[in-house]
Amino acid sequence: MLNTMASLPSGPVPLHRTSNTAPLVPIDLHTLIDVKLKAAYKSTYGGKFAEALAQFTNIIHYIALLVTHSKKEAKEAQDLLAICREHALGLRIELGRKETNDIVRQTELAAYFTHCKLEPNILRLSLRSAMTQSFKIKNFLLAANFARRLLELEPPEEVEKAAKKVIQASEKEPSNAHPLQYNEKNPFTICAATFTPIYKGSPSLTCPFCQSSFVEAKRNSLCGTCNIAQVGAEASGLLLFQETKRQKKAKKQVEEEEEDEGW
Numbered sequence: 001m002l003n004t005m006a007s008l009p010s011g012p013v014p015l016h017r018t019s020n021t022a023p024l025v026p027i028d029l030h031t032l033i034d035v036k037l038k039a040a041y042k043s044t045y046g047g048k049f050a051e052a053l054a055q056f057t058n059i060i061h062y063i064a065l066l067v068t069h070s071k072k073e074a075k076e077a078q079d080l081l082a083i084c085r086e087h088a089l090g091l092r093i094e095l096g097r098k099e100t101n102d103i104v105r106q107t108e109l110a111a112y113f114t115h116c117k118l119e120p121n122i123l124r125l126s127l128r129s130a131m132t133q134s135f136k137i138k139n140f141l142l143a144a145n146f147a148r149r150l151l152e153l154e155p156p157e158e159v160e161k162a163a164k165k166v167i168q169a170s171e172k173e174p175s176n177a178h179p180l181q182y183n184e185k186n187p188f189t190i191c192a193a194t195f196t197p198i199y200k201g202s203p204s205l206t207c208p209f210c211q212s213s214f215v216e217a218k219r220n221s222l223c224g225t226c227n228i229a230q231v232g233a234e235a236s237g238l239l240l241f242q243e244t245k246r247q248k249k250a251k252k253q254v255e256e257e258e259e260d261e262g263w
Helices: 029-045 049-063 071-099 103-113 120-136 140-152 157-172 245-260
Strands: 188-190 197-199
Touching (some): 029 120, 049 071, 071 120, 103 120, 103 140
16 A cells, blocks of 8 residues: 555555566566475475475466566476476375275375376385385285386485395285286376376376366366366466567567678
8 A cells, every 4th residue: 555645545556576567476486496396395305295285286376477588487487387286296196195094095096106207306205105005015016116116216225225125025926916007007197186097098188277187077177286277178278478579579680680690
C-alpha cells in the first residue's frame, strides 16, 4: 500500500522490476537451482522423504511463475522441471511403499523407484533399498540385478560388500520366490497415479505441464506430481521464453553483419 494525498486513502501499488514496468517475479532460476534444489537433495539424503517431496513440489510450482530471458535459461528451467518431476515421483512411490503391508507390492514399488531419473547418490539409496527388499522376500535373481546396478555406481565400501554378498547368494540359489508386475528388460514409464509400469507400446497420457506419465484411466484427473494441470488435456505446456519482434530483428541484423564481414 502507498500513501497518496492526505485527503485520499492509501492505494495498492504492484512491485515492478527496476529495468522496466514488468511485474516483479517472486524468485529467479538460479535461486531455485543453487538453494532450493540443494535443500531438497539434502532432505532426501537425510531420509526426510515427506519434507523433500514438499520441497521438490514447491520448486515445480515456482517454475510455473518463472520469467526467463534467453533460450538457454528456458532450457535450464525445463531441465530443472524434469529433475523435480522425477524425484517427486520417486519419493511418492517410496512413501507409498512404506504405507503398504503387502510385501510383493513393497518390492514392486522399490523396483519402480530405481527407474526414476535420480541424482546418483539418491539412485544408490533406491537401489540399495530395492536390493534389500527383493532379497528379503527371496527374489534372489532380482536382488542380484539391483546389486549389479548398485556396484556400477561405485557405492561406499560397506554397501559394496553387501551387494557382492547378495550376488554370491543368488548364484547359489538363482530363483525368485514371488512373481512381480515388473519387467526390467521391457522399457517403461511409471504412471504417476497408480504407480504401475506403462510398458513401451501401451497407451498412455501425459500431464501437459510437468510431462508425468499416466494410464488412460486417469484422463481428465489432476496430475498428482505437479497438482497444476489436467491429465491428457491439450495445452501448449510450459513456455518460458519467446523472442519478441524486436529481439528477432536485432538477431537478424547481427547475423547479416556477420555475413557481410565474412564470419
